[in-house]
Amino acid sequence: MKNNDNFVLRNTWYYALPSNQIKPGMMISRIFLGEPVLLVRDRDGKVSAMQDICPHRAVPLSCGRFDGQEVECCYHGWRFNSGGRCIAIPSLVEEQQMDLSRFDVQSYAVREAQGNIWIYMTDPNNPQPASEMEIPVIPGFDERSLRGASLRSRSVSQTDAARMPTHQFVEVVKFPCFVDHAVVGLMDPAHSPYVHRAWWWRNEQLHEEVKQFDASPYGFTMRRHRLPANGGRLYWLIGGGVPETEISFRLPGVRIEETTINNHRVVNLTAVTPISDTETEVTFALYWTLPWVGFFKPLIHVLVRTFLGQDRTVVEKQQIGLKYNPVLRLIKDSDMQAQWYYQLKREYARSVAERREFVNPVKGQILRWRA
Numbered sequence: 001m002k003n004n005d006n007f008v009l010r011n012t013w014y015y016a017l018p019s020n021q022i023k024p025g026m027m028i029s030r031i032f033l034g035e036p037v038l039l040v041r042d043r044d045g046k047v048s049a050m051q052d053i054c055p056h057r058a059v060p061l062s063c064g065r066f067d068g069q070e071v072e073c074c075y076h077g078w079r080f081n082s083g084g085r086c087i088a089i090p091s092l093v094e095e096q097q098m099d100l101s102r103f104d105v106q107s108y109a110v111r112e113a114q115g116n117i118w119i120y121m122t123d124p125n126n127p128q129p130a131s132e133m134e135i136p137v138i139p140g141f142d143e144r145s146l147r148g149a150s151l152r153s154r155s156v157s158q159t160d161a162a163r164m165p166t167h168q169f170v171e172v173v174k175f176p177c178f179v180d181h182a183v184v185g186l187m188d189p190a191h192s193p194y195v196h197r198a199w200w201w202r203n204e205q206l207h208e209e210v211k212q213f214d215a216s217p218y219g220f221t222m223r224r225h226r227l228p229a230n231g232g233r234l235y236w237l238i239g240g241g242v243p244e245t246e247i248s249f250r251l252p253g254v255r256i257e258e259t260t261i262n263n264h265r266v267v268n269l270t271a272v273t274p275i276s277d278t279e280t281e282v283t284f285a286l287y288w289t290l291p292w293v294g295f296f297k298p299l300i301h302v303l304v305r306t307f308l309g310q311d312r313t314v315v316e317k318q319q320i321g322l323k324y325n326p327v328l329r330l331i332k333d334s335d336m337q338a339q340w341y342y343q344l345k346r347e348y349a350r351s352v353a354e355r356r357e358f359v360n361p362v363k364g365q366i367l368r369w370r371a
């Protein structure tokens with residue numbers, strides 16, 4: 001595979017930021033897929049996003065003010081509501097009233113669930129509605145079920161959802177690479193014994209792994225299996241039972257790993273967002289039903305930082321070689337998931353371009369590798 005075939009998938013949902021980073025009345029300026037985006041959370045708790053460029057003279061709207069309802073540009077005071085509609089141009093005199101909709105800012109579809117904010121990035125050359133593909137949701141961790149029976153009778157408003165993020169832990173790390181390398185690194189089963197070498201994670205000996213994979217919506221799933229004693233050392237420590245795990249991947253770069261210990265669950269959502277062609281953000285969120293896991297939060301923090309730091313360090317080294325644009329060799333079976341990722345991505349782009357249904361190219365099979 002030649003690495004200049006790379007493209008960034010569009011008309012799809014990307015992880016924007018954890019809910020708790022943006023409080024009601026706040027605005028945050030970010031870059032996603034090379035586009036400046038202004039995220040705002042209004043007084044009612046609803047998150048919206050618009051282009052962070054004033055249509056008048058291009059000053060970033062984030063340089064202005066947000067009063068919890070309207071964004072005001074700092075240059076000439078044009079005002080926009082959270083949907084990006086231009087609602088006031090102060091310099092106009094009475095007789096100059098005009099159709100302000102010509103000055104609207106481009107807006108983005110945004111969804112918020114389970115403590116996460118997602119943004120739909122369209123293809124400007126072929127925009128497709130956001131409804132085609134939904135955001136990833138982890139079953140059993142919806143806002144309601146976590147908040148007890150007393151709230152069950154009424155629906156949970158956006159504000160409630162914002163105040164009660166349902167992931168108990170989140171860590172965001174920037175990787176200095178193109179999105180594909182971050183995604184492939186997420187699903188690469190052969191790097192662990194070399195990159196994540198640590199007493200608490202794995203021992204030095206390689207073991208043969210045999211895993212059944214199936215196609216799943218916009219991706220594939222490693223079928224539920226028992227964790228081997230060595231790989232699951234952490235879970236053995238905290239769980240006491242025989243842990244079972246299932247790992248799924250879906251476009252554009254979302255990995256969900258669910259581990260069950262007796263009747264409890266620990267779920268890790270990792271999502272990859274392209275910031276630019278040379279920068280990618282990786283968000284690692286954890287959900288759990290074991291109440292006392294929270295006790296270990298500081299420890300989990302250190303472990304996750306170490307783990308992601310190891311991945312980032314090797315990606316930094318990878319950049320040295322990638323500068324020369326080499327042909328990259330993929331082998332079987334340990335690189336099969338990487339190959340599936342490229343196939344899924346190409347098929348998604350093609351299905352959108354041809355305005356037809358997505359056909360999952362993954363065929364269920366058993367993969368074997370040593371790790």
Ligand code: FES
Pocket residue numbers: 054055056057058059073074075076077078
């Ligand atoms: S540049 Fe924003 S109002 Fe003029």
Ligand SMILES: [Fe+2]
Pocket residue numbers: 185186191192195196311
């Ligand atoms: Fe890794």
